[in-house]
Amino acid sequence: MRILSAEPLNAETPLAALEESLTPESQFFVRSHFLRPDLAPRKHFLEVVGAVEQPLRLNMADLEAMGTRTLAVTVECAGNGRTGLQPLPAGEPWVLGGVSTARWTGVPLRAVLESARLRPRVVEVLAIGADRGRPPDVAEEISFARSLPLAKARDPDTLLALQMNGRPILPEHGAPIRLIVPGWYGMASVKWLERIEVLAEPFRGYYQLGRYVYDHEDGNPPTSIRTIRVRSVIVSPQDGDAVRQGQVVVRGKAWSGEGVVVRVQIGVDGAEPSEDATLSPPISPHAWRAWEFGWDATNPGRHVLRSYATDAKGNRQPDVVRWNRYGYGNNAAQAIAITVQ
Amino acid sequence: MRILSAEPLNAETPLAALEESLTPESQFFVRSHFLRPDLAPRKHFLEVVGAVEQPLRLNMADLEAMGTRTLAVTVECAGNGRTGLQPLPAGEPWVLGGVSTARWTGVPLRAVLESARLRPRVVEVLAIGADRGRPPDVAEEISFARSLPLAKARDPDTLLALQMNGRPILPEHGAPIRLIVPGWYGMASVKWLERIEVLAEPFRGYYQLGRYVYDHEDGNPPTSIRTIRVRSVIVSPQDGDAVRQGQVVVRGKAWSGEGVVVRVQIGVDGAEPSEDATLSPPISPHAWRAWEFGWDATNPGRHVLRSYATDAKGNRQPDVVRWNRYGYGNNAAQAIAITVQ
Numbered sequence: 001m002r003i004l005s006a007e008p009l010n011a012e013t014p015l016a017a018l019e020e021s022l023t024p025e026s027q028f029f030v031r032s033h034f035l036r037p038d039l040a041p042r043k044h045f046l047e048v049v050g051a052v053e054q055p056l057r058l059n060m061a062d063l064e065a066m067g068t069r070t071l072a073v074t075v076e077c078a079g080n081g082r083t084g085l086q087p088l089p090a091g092e093p094w095v096l097g098g099v100s101t102a103r104w105t106g107v108p109l110r111a112v113l114e115s116a117r118l119r120p121r122v123v124e125v126l127a128i129g130a131d132r133g134r135p136p137d138v139a140e141e142i143s144f145a146r147s148l149p150l151a152k153a154r155d156p157d158t159l160l161a162l163q164m165n166g167r168p169i170l171p172e173h174g175a176p177i178r179l180i181v182p183g184w185y186g187m188a189s190v191k192w193l194e195r196i197e198v199l200a201e202p203f204r205g206y207y208q209l210g211r212y213v214y215d216h217e218d219g220n221p222p223t224s225i226r227t228i229r230v231r232s233v234i235v236s237p238q239d240g241d242a243v244r245q246g247q248v249v250v251r252g253k254a255w256s257g258e259g260v261v262v263r264v265q266i267g268v269d270g271a272e273p274s275e276d277a278t279l280s281p282p283i284s285p286h287a288w289r290a291w292e293f294g295w296d297a298t299n300p301g302r303h304v305l306r307s308y309a310t311d312a313k314g315n316r317q318p319d320v321v322r323w324n325r326y327g328y329g330n331n332a333a334q335a336i337a338i339t340v341q
Numbered sequence: 342m343r344i345l346s347a348e349p350l351n352a353e354t355p356l357a358a359l360e361e362s363l364t365p366e367s368q369f370f371v372r373s374h375f376l377r378p379d380l381a382p383r384k385h386f387l388e389v390v391g392a393v394e395q396p397l398r399l400n401m402a403d404l405e406a407m408g409t410r411t412l413a414v415t416v417e418c419a420g421n422g423r424t425g426l427q428p429l430p431a432g433e434p435w436v437l438g439g440v441s442t443a444r445w446t447g448v449p450l451r452a453v454l455e456s457a458r459l460r461p462r463v464v465e466v467l468a469i470g471a472d473r474g475r476p477p478d479v480a481e482e483i484s485f486a487r488s489l490p491l492a493k494a495r496d497p498d499t500l501l502a503l504q505m506n507g508r509p510i511l512p513e514h515g516a517p518i519r520l521i522v523p524g525w526y527g528m529a530s531v532k533w534l535e536r537i538e539v540l541a542e543p544f545r546g547y548y549q550l551g552r553y554v555y556d557h558e559d560g561n562p563p564t565s566i567r568t569i570r571v572r573s574v575i576v577s578p579q580d581g582d583a584v585r586q587g588q589v590v591v592r593g594k595a596w597s598g599e600g601v602v603v604r605v606q607i608g609v610d611g612a613e614p615s616e617d618a619t620l621s622p623p624i625s626p627h628a629w630r631a632w633e634f635g636w637d638a639t640n641p642g643r644h645v646l647r648s649y650a651t652d653a654k655g656n657r658q659p660d661v662v663r664w665n666r667y668g669y670g671n672n673a674a675q676a677i678a679i680t681v682q
Contacts, residue, residue: 003680005642012643083645087660088676090611093645095678270431270668301346302353304424304434319428327611335429337436339344 001027004092008032008133009172012097018235018253021283021290022072023100025164030172031077031098033144033207034133037192041168041176046112046160050126050198053117060176063107063160066115070105071157071182072284074255078185078212078225081330089327096233096334099255101287103166104180106159109196113153118198125153126197126205127179127190138206146188146212147203148181157182157286160193182286183257184226185328187212215325222325228257229331230317232264232291232309239336248295248338250277252307255288259312264291267306267333277307297340306333342368345433349373349474350513353438359576359594362624362631363413364441366505371513372418372439374485374548375474378533382509382517387453387501391467391539394458401517404448404501407456411446412498412523413625415596419526419553419566422671430668437574437675440596442628444507445521447500450537454494459539466494467538467546468520468531479547487529487553488544489522498523498627501534523627524598525567526669528553556666563666569598570672571658573605573632573650580677589636589679593648595620596629600653605632608647608674618648638681647674 004010009032017027041060048056079091080098113125124147131144152158159180161169169175174191181188187207213222232254237243254261260282267273277293295305310316321332345351350373358368382401389397420432421439454466465488472485493499500521502510510516515532522529528548554563573595578584595602601623608614618634636646651657662673 003642005640010642083676083678086673086676088608088611088645088647093610093643093678267429269434270429299346301344301351302434304429306429332427335424335427337424337434 008035010092013100015097015235015238022102022165025170028100029098031186034131036171037130038171039130039176039192044176046177048112048116048196051119051122051200052198056116066107066111068105068107070103072103072287073180073182074101074288075186075189076228078187078328082327084330085323085327091327102164104159104161105163106161108156109158109160110154110156121200122150122198124149124199124203126199126203127193128195129190130192130194142206145205146190146207183228185228217325225328229329230256230309230311230315231331232307233334234307234336237338242339242341245297245300245340248297250293250295252291253288254291254309256311258315260285261289261309262312263310265308266293269303273308300340302337302339304335304337306335308333349376351433354441356438356576356579363443363506366511369441369443370439372527375472377512378471379512380471380517380533385517387518389453389457389537392460392463392541393539397457407448407452409446409448411444413442413444413628414521414523415442415629416527416530417569419528419669423668425671426664426668432668443505445500445502446504447502449497450499450501451495451497462541463491463539465490465540465544467540467544468534469536470531471533471535483547486546487531487548524569526569558666566669570670571597571650571652571656572672573648574675575648575677578679583680583682586638586641586681589638591634591636593632594629595632595650597652599656601626602630602650603653604651606649607634610644614649641681643678643680645676645678647676649674
């Protein structure tokens with residue numbers, strides 16, 4: 001892991017670990033806002049309150065008894081690639097390892113909401129973690145909390161995850177319960193989940209309106225961050241590597257929150273990208289796809305490779321992303337320089 | 342050296358070699374447009390023709406007899422940093438090693454022009470190299486050639502260089518005669534110089550109007566590239582390095598074609614750069630200045646450092662440079678990520 005900060009722990013997945021279809025838990029990126037709460041799974045309860053007919057207080061066994069689903073889901077930090085923005089925004093200095101994929105096993109949030117019986121006029125469902133603290137620009141201690149619109153909360157793939165890659169979730173990844181919101185940036189997948197509040201009006205908390213927003217500093221109101229933008233990374237070779245003349249296999253991953261990735265194009269030395277990489281079959285509608293490209297490295301010297309993913313909705317990675325104040329959503333095509341010997 | 346292309350040879354100076362005040366000839370960056378002409382110094386002549394009263398044909402001994410000056414001059418390729426532009430323009434994929442400094446010994450071009458006695462209405466002086474070839478988008482074979490306005494040609498620091506760091510110029514650096522134009526990007530410092538043409542009207546050659554121009558693709562006519570933009574590089578530590586907690590010495594170089602560098606500011610983790618580096622005394626009005634900054638690396642984890650140079654004319658490095666079609670003049674502040682352990 002590449003440590004961004006120790007307390008609270010923020011750490012990137014090493015680029016080489018992105019070769020795997022599923023990221024081992026020990027190498028799954030870690031994003032924390034506050035010091036880690038260590039919750040005892042046997043004593044832990046999830047409360048479901050607010051605009052419901054039947055408030056609930058569920059322990060792990062109650063949840064498991066509701067029936068689980070298992071889905072491979074790619075989770076990406078909204079700040080992943082922040083260090084590529086100019087000027088550099090403040091915030092954790094993620095390079096490209098703020099993304100990982102795991103198989104999450106959990107109870108659909110929908111099932112719990114149905115048990116609690118929503119009242120009329122519900123608009124959002126708020127997820128509150130057990131992690132608390134005081135951000136630098138906030139006067140009092142707050143919990144990490146993010147809301148989902150009702151439709152997304154009811155999506156059968158939005159899970160109250162109890163397991164990660166077939167084992168109980170590790171403390172740093174949100175044990176014992178983590179919300180997993182496929183297709184949305186990681187801030188929605190609230191860790192150390194202890195409370196669900198059903199809301200009749202939109203949530204206005206700090207991590208909803210003050211951070212995790214696109215603020216272009218253009219006078220328009222910031223907009224809340226949701227869906228993961230289409231993106232790809234080149235995993236092998238790595239930036240600065242030397243390779244031998246001849247056929248070079250270039251490998252990477254590509255993902256999008258809007259729809260499955262349908263195409264990855266490779267550009268060499270500043271030419272328009274025209275050649276297509278070969279995509280591996282999707283392992284899940286919510287996970288990255290592996291891709292591979294046979295590069296005919298005939299000319300010795302340094303060459304620049306870029307990869308551009310396109311998703312089923314027609315979204316394609318840009319060369320430059322519009323700068324925003326907190327440095328989110330930088331899905332610009334990555335360029336790596338490779339020397340052919 | 343980091344080879345960008347083998348034939349013709351284009352190679353970057355390794356970042357570590359930028360620590361030196363003067364770059365050793367073996368590590369001085371190499372920019373070639375065509376295959377290298379190998380000229381025999383003893384048989385070589387420089388012709389001075391065009392709008393002159395007295396055309397000249399000078400051998401090396403004739404030139405040396407005119408009296409020499411020695412100046413430390415930083416030469417930077419106009420495409421240096423091209424790989425940092427998005428979208429990536431075609432062209433040699435320079436990262437940041439397309440810059441070097443040497444002590445050049447030569448005859449002021451002015452002295453030769455005086456010997457040749459310029460006619461009235463001279464506007465430019467054209468320098469033509471012995472290197473010839475056919476660029477991909479040109480129908481016929483051409484020489485590498487660039488012109489200077491008369492005032493710059495008459496600047497006493499514009500040299501017909503015969504030596505580099507006290508020794509005859511090496512073949513790849515333009516032996517036996519190279520024009521050195523302090524303060525201008527490297528395309529003006531014509532290598533393998535064999536002909537000076539004094540012109541009564543502006544030169545309209547390929548490397549004057551077709552390349553080495555800022556073309557913003559905005560409908561306005563491209564403008565010819567001249568002066569080196571203010572810039573700095575961080576030489577140590579290097580991007581991705583790990584350092585031990587405590588005081589870390591950050592070192593680099595800074596230069597500008599417009600005037601001596603008077604300030605280098607360091608920005609950490611996206612904060613406004615506010616702390617000043619200490620500048621070493623200038624070794625020449627035309628050479629980079631070394632700078633050093635004591636970074637108080639108290640917090641473990643990853644941090645991003647950037648350096649911003651300002652010159653005597655008040656020019657300061659930007660965070661982003663306006664994109665241009667051929668990828669020149671990218672003097673945006675460099676960002677490096679360092680892990681404090």
